[in-house]
C-alpha cells in the first residue's frame with residue numbers, strides 16, 4: 001500500500017504560514033512534519049490537551065507542491081506497476097485521493113489539460129503493460145459518480161435513472177444498469193473520461209471555485225486469457241473523491257450543506273471500513289475473535305469498493321494536504337486518517 005502526500009494547496013496567500021514540510025527535498029521524501037501555527041484560533045487554544053502538536057508522519061512517499069504530475073507518477077510507479085501487474089493476474093486494486101476540499105485531489109487524480117494526473121497516467125501504464133504481455137486482454141469500463149448517495153452513469157447521465165450497486169459472485173461489486181464499454185486503448189479511455197467529466201457535479205464553495213461534489217469512480221475490469229483458455233479477472237478502481245469538509249469552513253448553506261453531509265457520510269463510511277480492515281476485518285469477519293465487521297453497506301461508495309478494498313486486493317491511497325495554516329485541523333485529520341490506513345493488511 002502506498003500513501004502519498006501529493007499535490008498540495010496551489011497558492012497559499014503570503015500571510016499564511018506553511019504548516020508542514022516534506023522532511024527531505026533532494027531525494028524522495030517519506031516524512032511530513034506538521035508544525036502547529038502559532039496564533040491559530042487567535043491564541044484560544046484551551047481545548048487542546050496536547051499543547052505541543054508538532055508531529056511527524058511517515059509514508060511510502062511524500063511530495064511538496066512543486067512536484068510535477070509526471071514526477072508524482074514516476075516516483076510512485078513501482079507501486080502503481082505493482083497495482084497494474086496484480087490486476088492483470090486477476091487481483092483487484094483501487095487508488096484514490098483523500099483530502100480536504102480544495103487540497104488538490106482532482107488535480108492529482110484527473111489533472112488539467114497538458115498535465116494529466118494519476119488516472120490517465122495509470123491507464124496509459126496499464127495499456128503499455130497489456131501490449132507488453134502479448135496476451136489477449138479484454139478491458140471493460142464503467143464510469144459513475146456518487147452524488148448525495150445516488151449513483152449516476154457519467155457515460156449516460158439521464159437524471160431519471162437511479163442506479164444501484166450489486167454484488168455478483170462472478171463479477172464482484174458493480175453498478176447494475178451502468179454502461180459497461182469495451183475499450184481497446186488509452187485514448188479510448190481518455191475520450192470516455194473527458195465525456196463523463198462534463199457531467200460531473202461540481203459547484204463553487206467557500207474553499208474551492210470548482211469543487212467536486214460527487215465521488216467519481218472509474219472501474220476497469222480486465223479479463224486476461226490464461227493458458228488453457230481460463231481467464232483471470234481483475235478490477236482496477238480509480239477514484240476522485242469529493243472533499244472532506246467542515247460546514248463552518250466552507251460556509252455552505254442549503255443544498256451545499258446537504259451535499260456536504262452526504263459527502264462526509266460516505267467518507268466516514270470509508271474511514272470506518274478502513275478502521276475495521278486495520279483491525280483485521282475481512283471475509284472471515286465476525287466468525288472469530290479479533291475479526292472486526294467491515295461496514296461496507298453503510299454507503300454506496302463503500303458498497304461499490306467492497307471487493308477492491310478488502311480481500312485479494314491492493315489499495316493505493318494518495319493523501320492531499322494544504323500547506324496553509326488555516327487548514328491545520330484538516331491537515332492533521334487527513335494525515336491521521338492516512339496514517340491509520342497504512343496499517344491495513346488484507
Ligand SMILES: Nc1ncnc2c1ncn2[C@@H]1O[C@H](COP(=O)(O)OP(=O)(O)OP(=O)(O)O)[C@@H](O)[C@H]1O
Nearest residue numbers: 007010101102103104105106107208211212242243
Ligand atoms: N500542485 C498543484 N499545482 C497547481 N495547481 C494546483 C495544484 N493542486 C491543486 N491545484 C489547483 O487548485 C485548485 C483546487 O484543486 P482541486 O480542485 O484539485 O481540489 P480538490 O481537492 O479536488 O477539491 P474538492 O474536494 O473541493 O473537489 C484547482 O484550481 C487546481 O487546479
